[in-house]
Amino acid sequence: MDIEPTKIPQATAKRLPLYYRFINNLHSKGKQRVSSKELSEAVKVDSATIRRDFSYFGALGKKGYGYNVNYLLNFFRETLDQDETTNVALIGVGNLGTAFLHYNFKKNNNTKIVMAFDSDESKVGTNIAGIPVYHIHDVVEKAKEQNVSVAIMTVPSFAAQGIADQLMEAGIIGILNFTPARISVPNHVRVHHIDLAVELQSLVYFLKHYPLDEEEQEELE
Ligand SMILES: NC(=O)c1ccc[n+]([C@@H]2O[C@H](COP(=O)([O-])OP(=O)(O)OC[C@H]3O[C@@H](n4cnc5c(N)ncnc54)[C@H](O)[C@@H]3O)[C@@H](O)[C@H]2O)c1
Numbered sequence: 001m002d003i004e005p006t007k008i009p010q011a012t013a014k015r016l017p018l019y020y021r022f023i024n025n026l027h028s029k030g031k032q033r034v035s036s037k038e039l040s041e042a043v044k045v046d047s048a049t050i051r052r053d054f055s056y057f058g059a060l061g062k063k064g065y066g067y068n069v070n071y072l073l074n075f076f077r078e079t080l081d082q083d084e085t086t087n088v089a090l091i092g093v094g095n096l097g098t099a100f101l102h103y104n105f106k107k108n109n110n111t112k113i114v115m116a117f118d119s120d121e122s123k124v125g126t127n128i129a130g131i132p133v134y135h136i137h138d139v140v141e142k143a144k145e146q147n148v149s150v151a152i153m154t155v156p157s158f159a160a161q162g163i164a165d166q167l168m169e170a171g172i173i174g175i176l177n178f179t180p181a182r183i184s185v186p187n188h189v190r191v192h193h194i195d196l197a198v199e200l201q202s203l204v205y206f207l208k209h210y211p212l213d214e215e216e217q218e219e220l221e
Helices: 011-029 037-043 047-056 068-079 094-102 136-145 158-170 196-209 216-220
Strands: 085-092 111-118 131-135 150-153 175-177 190-194
Touching: 011 047, 011 111, 037 047, 037 216, 085 094, 085 131, 094 111, 094 131, 111 136, 136 158, 150 158, 158 175
Parallel strands: 085 111, 085 150, 111 131, 150 175, 175 190
Antiparallel strands: none
């Protein structure tokens, strides 16, 4: 494919896994083509945005035909490097962390939680949904051993920075941070912060100040 992934705007790139998951499902059902309306309904992104995003992928939908599923799938696989599994470690096997261990990410793409860590001795040495729980003291050694490059942080916020420092030592380059703490990391490390309270507040704000007009609603429905 002749399109460099780096040429895709970040906002579009963020939607790639969403598209990929849906297109992959269509492909496994034997579907050959998909319309932007169908996509829009499934991934909850308006169809104008989808058309613009897909033009970056070199996929031009044809009227009355839609998009070619095979083309898109190949593009997404290549761009997302889906043939290569990314090993992920989960830090903090509490309420949220345990739920993630039970959720099988592998169903959707090639990221896999291969190990978990906690400081609570009663959790260390257990196995949750087939994933071993180690002591946080061993994070550097274990993560290096299995080539883990990404970590999900579901620890109390007071522990976040200390753990981030250990993760750097372990060679982690991506952190999905569910704690409310802002963490400092070197420039080469990417942190994505997921704050459910902020997301919820933002939804309520948008509902209040930017009610969807009927046309938009129709596109989203
Ligand atoms: N539960 C939710 O719905 C929710 C939602 C959004 C964000 N969060 C955030 O996610 C984080 C986890 O929430 P939770 O409800 O799962 O908390 P929790 O108290 O149930 O779990 C935290 C886990 O981290 C472990 N831990 C503590 N210090 C550690 C350390 N230094 N090293 C390794 N493990 C350590 C604890 O033993 C525990 O198992 C919090 O920062 C919380 O604010 C939680």
